[in-house]
Amino acid sequence: MPRAATASDVFNAIAEPQRRDILTLLRTGERPATDVARALGLTQPGTSKHLRVLREVGLVQDRRAGKQRIYRLDARGLRVIHEWTGGFERFWSESFDRLESYVQDMKHTSEGASHE
Amino acid sequence: MPRAATASDVFNAIAEPQRRDILTLLRTGERPATDVARALGLTQPGTSKHLRVLREVGLVQDRRAGKQRIYRLDARGLRVIHEWTGGFERFWSESFDRLESYVQDMKHTSEGASHE
DNA sequence: ATGACGCTTTCCTATATGGGCATATGATAG
DNA sequence: CTATCATATGCCCATATAGGAAAGCGTCAT
Numbered sequence: 591m592p593r594a595a596t597a598s599d600v601f602n603a604i605a606e607p608q609r610r611d612i613l614t615l616l617r618t619g620e621r622p623a624t625d626v627a628r629a630l631g632l633t634q635p636g637t638s639k640h641l642r643v644l645r646e647v648g649l650v651q652d653r654r655a656g657k658q659r660i661y662r663l664d665a666r667g668l669r670v671i672h673e674w675t676g677g678f679e680r681f682w683s684e685s686f687d688r689l690e691s692y693v694q695d696m697k698h699t700s701e702g703a704s705h706e
Numbered sequence: 707m708p709r710a711a712t713a714s715d716v717f718n719a720i721a722e723p724q725r726r727d728i729l730t731l732l733r734t735g736e737r738p739a740t741d742v743a744r745a746l747g748l749t750q751p752g753t754s755k756h757l758r759v760l761r762e763v764g765l766v767q768d769r770r771a772g773k774q775r776i777y778r779l780d781a782r783g784l785r786v787i788h789e790w791t792g793g794f795e796r797f798w799s800e801s802f803d804r805l806e807s808y809v810q811d812m813k814h815t816s817e818g819a820s821h822e
Numbered sequence: 823a824t825g826a827c828g829c830t831t832t833c834c835t836a837t838a839t840g841g842g843c844a845t846a847t848g849a850t851a852g
Numbered sequence: 853c854t855a856t857c858a859t860a861t862g863c864c865c866a867t868a869t870a871g872g873a874a875a876g877c878g879t880c881a882t
Contacts, residue, residue, distance in 0.1 A: 593709075593721060593722060593837095593838070593839085593868090593869060593870075599721070599723075601720060601721045601723075601726070602721045604717060605709060605715070605717045605718045605721040606709055606839090606840080607715075607717075608840090610717070610790070613794070614793075617793070617794065617797070622858075622859095623858075623859060623860090624857095624858065624859080633841080633842075633843095634858085634859075634860095635841085635842080635843080635844095635859085635860075635861080636840075636841065636842085637859095638859060638860055638861085639840075639841090639860085639861090640840090641859095641860095642860080642861095654848095654849090656849070656850070656858090657848075657849050657850060657856095657857055657858045657859085658849095658857095658858060658859085659858075659859065659860090663794075663797060664797075665794035665797035665798060666797075666798055668791045668794045668798075669791075669798050671787065671791045672788060672791035672792055672794075672795065674726070675784045675785075675787045675788035675791065676788055677730075677733070678729070678733065678779075678781035678784045678788075679788065681733070681779060681780075681781035681782075682781060682782055682784075682785050709838090709839065709840075709867095709868070709869085722869090722870080724870090738828080738829090739828075739829060739830090740827095740828065740829075749871080749872075750828085750829070750830095751829085751830075751831085751871085751872080751873085751874095752870075752871065752872085753829095754829060754830055754831085755830085755831090755870075755871090756870090757829095757830095758830080758831095770878095770879090772828090772879065772880070773826095773827060773828050773829080773878080773879050773880065774827095774828065774829085774879095775828075775829065775830090
């Protein structure tokens with residue numbers, strides 16, 4: 591079984607680099623689809639598909655403007671990810687320390703009794 | 707072409723719910739592989755595969771302890787994700803406001819001229 | 823050495839996915 | 853109504869999964 595459906599999971603939606611690029615680009619303001627494609631050097635159909643996924647998970651909203659379809663960032667969905675990773679924040683500094691003390695322990699141990 | 711290799715991209719690694727569960731579990735302390743499987747109700751080989759992915763992207767570290775292999779969280783890799791999503795933080799509240807004013811506009815418009 | 827335990831790897835399969843291309847849909851202009 | 857521009861879809865392919873089952877190590881006890 592492959593990964594869970596991209597279209598229903600924000601984590602999955604941003605697992606694709608190009609989609610992250612699109613979101614980053616849209617931070618500078620809303621844009622018509624073709625603009626997005628051009629700005630990022632992507633094909634038009636490809637961009638459209640990525641935008642569709644982003645739309646389905648709610649990370650962008652779209653609006654009609656004549657022939658164009660304007661896409662706008664709706665970053666609220668990223669919050670859950672920010673918070674989930676935030677739950678690990680205290681381990682970022684800690685793990686360095688722990689690793690070092692672990693290495694120290696190993697040194698001592700092997701100095702005391704030199705069995706590997 | 708499918709998504710970029712899971713094993714090289716942290717975004718991809720945490721796109722899989724079970725792997726997120728594993729990471730969350732490991733926040734409570736290191737555990738032997740079987741323990742992880744049991745605690746989460748996963749199959750043992752499946753767990754092993756997920757742990758391998760997490761190991762390859764550096765989110766966990768492993769250590770031998772007799773017959774067992776102890777897995778430990780190394781959350782440093784999550785930092786980049788936290789920071790990336792953090793770049794969108796200011797849009798979280800903003801988008802609500804914008805959405806509301808947009809809804810207001812719509813109301814006014816359709817009140818003025820009742821065409822849908 | 824033998825066996826049991828803990829875990830990893832290998833096969834195999836079903837299914838998403840992303841990319842390219844052609845085509846369809848939608849809206850506006852003439 | 854037709855041509856045209858802006859996007860979206862459909863189709864086909866190659867590839868990466870995740871899952872299940874079975875077999876392959878490495879380690880420890882006897």
